[in-house]
Amino acid sequence: xxxxxxxxxxxxxxxxxxxxxxxxxxAICDFLAKQETCYxxxxxxxxxxxxxxxxxxxxxxxxxxxxxxEIEAPKVKYCINKENWRLARELFxxxxxxxxxxxxxxxxxx
Amino acid sequence: xxxxxxxxxxxxxxxxxxxxxxxxxxAICDFLAKQETCYxxxxxxxxxxxxxxxxxxxxxxxxxxxxxxEIEAPKVKYCINKENWRLARELFxxxxxxxxxxxxxxxxxx
DNA sequence: TTTTATGTTCGCAAAATTACGAATAATATT
DNA sequence: AATATTATTCGTAATTTTGCGAACATAAAA
Numbered sequence: 010x011x012x013x014x015x016x017x018x019x020x021x022x023x024x025x026x027x028x029x030x031x032x033x034x035x036a037i038c039d040f041l042a043k044q045e046t047c048y049x050x051x052x053x054x055x056x057x058x059x060x061x062x063x064x065x066x067x068x069x070x071x072x073x074x075x076x077x078x079e080i081e082a083p084k085v086k087y088c089i090n091k092e093n094w095r096l097a098r099e100l101f102x103x104x105x106x107x108x109x110x111x112x113x114x115x116x117x118x119x
Numbered sequence: 120x121x122x123x124x125x126x127x128x129x130x131x132x133x134x135x136x137x138x139x140x141x142x143x144x145x146a147i148c149d150f151l152a153k154q155e156t157c158y159x160x161x162x163x164x165x166x167x168x169x170x171x172x173x174x175x176x177x178x179x180x181x182x183x184x185x186x187x188x189e190i191e192a193p194k195v196k197y198c199i200n201k202e203n204w205r206l207a208r209e210l211f212x213x214x215x216x217x218x219x220x221x222x223x224x225x226x227x228x229x
Numbered sequence: 230t231t232t233t234a235t236g237t238t239c240g241c242a243a244a245a246t247t248a249c250g251a252a253t254a255a256t257a258t259t
Numbered sequence: 260a261a262t263a264t265t266a267t268t269c270g271t272a273a274t275t276t277t278g279c280g281a282a283c284a285t286a287a288a289a
Contacts, residue, residue: 014167015142019149023142030137031277032125035214039129042218049236057124062278064237069276083235083286089218098215104145105208108152108199141247159266172248174267179246193256193265 022104025097028073033058034066041076041089049085132214135207138183143168144176151186151199159195 015023029035033056040055041047053063067087070076074093079086125133139145143166150165151157163173177197180186184203189196 015146019142019145023140023145026136026138026145027140028136030133030140032129032133033277035129035133035136036125038214039217050234053236058277059279060236061238061280065277068237080236080285083233085236091218094215094218101211101215104148105204105211107149108201108204143247160264163266168247169249170266171250171268175247178267190255190266193263195266 018100021096022100024073025075025100028070028075031066031069033063034070037063037066037070038075038089041087045088047087048081049087052087128210131206132210134183135185135210138180138185141176141179143173144180147173147176147180148185148199151197155198157197158191159197162197 029038036056037052040052044051049060049063049067052067053060056063067076067078071078074090075097076087077090079088139148146166147162150162154161159170159173159177162177163170166173177186177188181188184200185207186197187200188198
């Protein structure tokens with residue numbers, strides 16, 4: 010077994026962050042978070058990129074576990090994966106919260 | 120002026136997320152969040168990668184605004200950029216929070 | 230059964246990311 | 260002034276990402 014360079018949490022957080030590291034994927038999530046019905050076509054219309062590219066972004070989000078899809082006739086229905094979404098919320102909250110308690114200026118000025 | 124494909128918030132959130140999308144950069148931030156003194160050398164020792172690569176990751180975090188550096192003799196002192204860190208915390212909180220209110224199962228089962 | 234509608238996958242190109250060692254810069258120290 | 264310490268930048272290679280159109284798959288509709 011190779012040396013565990015980073016912790017599981019760090020790896021997981023990085024995986025979520027990487028999946029969210031593109032404006033199109035953020036826009037997809039924003040859209041999905043507001044819809045109960047969520048077909049590929051609607052998402053595709055919302056974005057300024059080709060459908061093949063939209064499909065790729067959806068795959069990236071799916072592989073990170075942030076969304077999920079379900080085939081329905083010739084259409085495909087997507088939605089937020091709420092369980093992992095909550096996990097992401099907890100991890101980001103913990104990660105981004107760990108520096109706030111120490112109020113005051115930065116240790117490096119400017 | 121080109122069409123604004125995405126909102127400012129979406130772009131900014133994606134920029135922060137992209138910067139955090141690598142375990143080494145998460146590890147760097149974890150380390151910095153716990154230290155008041157934070158020289159390059161200490162960060163470098165903490166990571167299993169070459170110093171040139173560490174420097175690159177630091178630059179990526181710096182360009183995203185999440186950390187900042189200050190030259191001090193032959194050493195360089197790094198720290199969290201607290202102002203932008205707080206902004207990131209707010210943006211991620213808002214983004215990841217927008218789906219939680221609707222409790223219940225996912226719209227797509229399985 | 231042939232269309233039609235809806236998305237995914239394929240093949241490709243351009244660009245960006247990740248990683249490293251070597252070279253360089255900048256400043257203390259001897 | 261020469262040397263040592265510290266970290267960035269350069270040059271390069273391998274991989275991944277992003278994006279598109281065309282081809283394909285699947286199932287409903289005609």
